Amino acid sequence: MPLPPKDSRINRHSMRDEVYQTLLNWITEGVLSPCEKIVDKELASHLGVSRTPVREALRRLEDKALVESSANRWTRVAEIPPGEAEMIYPIIWTLEKLALSVAVGNMRDEDYQKMRRANQVLKKAIEKNDPIAASKADADFHDVIIERSLNPHLIMILQDLKIRYRRLEVVFFKGAHYAQSSIEEHESLITSLQNGDLQQAEQIIHLNWEKSLERQQSMESKETEKKDAN
Structure with missing residues (x-):
């Protein structure tokens, strides 16, 4: 079970949550691959904790x-x-359009600045072919809108779905999932929101996710063909 180096030990005061978040990140980012065996004793030793918080984290992840x-x-x-x-x-694009319809009246200048910064990070990650950084930057961009919905139930549902979505990207696409059009769509979305054009913003959100799905299906098809050829 290959594990990344740890620069520091787990903070004892937030041990349970930190162990859970660490394992969640490793699964989401592909450090721990699908079907890879997990040994709680090895994880506990690597993280510098007892086996109890590791087992609790694994139960939460199983849920x-x-x-x-x-x-x-x-x-x-x-x-x-x-x-x-x-x-x-x-499901994501439907719920994001719902979040958008609520968030549009709550958006502030600092929110648009956050979105533009995230989009710049996404651009650099695509140029470096870094799927993990690209996935996080894309999530950070969309999270601004989701958080400004101020609806904790909607936020929680979308957060769970985004974990699965990011895992798909990193496992299958290795950065190829993203394209320059994603950056341009994000910029158009910011402009539409600033102009108060909710209808156009919803159309852009839908298009952004629909194109992402098409790219994902294309890459998955190529991976299947490659496996069949071997």
Whole structure:
């Protein structure tokens, strides 16, 4: 089970949450790959904690269907189900349009500045072919709108969906998922919001996710062809 180096030990005061967040990040970012076996003793040693917070974190991840186990036999990172993208993306763009319709009246200048900074980070990540940085920057961009909906239930649902979406990107696309058009769509979205044109902003959000799904399906098809050829 390959694990990244740890620069520091887990903070004892926030141990449970930090262990959970660390393992969640490793799964989301592809450090722990689908179907990879997880050994709680090894993780605990690597993180400098007891096995108890690791086991608690694994149970929480299992509740989110990111980890699966067989009693007293094995624990592993869950597989990505076939057709996951087709199931997730339409839900995300529908809920993001809902968030947008509420957030539009709450947006401030600093929010648009955050979105532009995230878009610049996305641009640089694409140029460097860095899928993890690109995925995070894209999420940071959309999160500004989601957070400004001020709806904790909607925010929580979208956060859970975005975990699955980011995992799909990193596992399958290695940076190819993103294109220059994503950056341009983001800029158009900011302009529409600043102009108060909700209808156009909703259309751009839909188009942005729809194109992402098309790119994802294309890359997944290529991966399948490559496996079949081998």
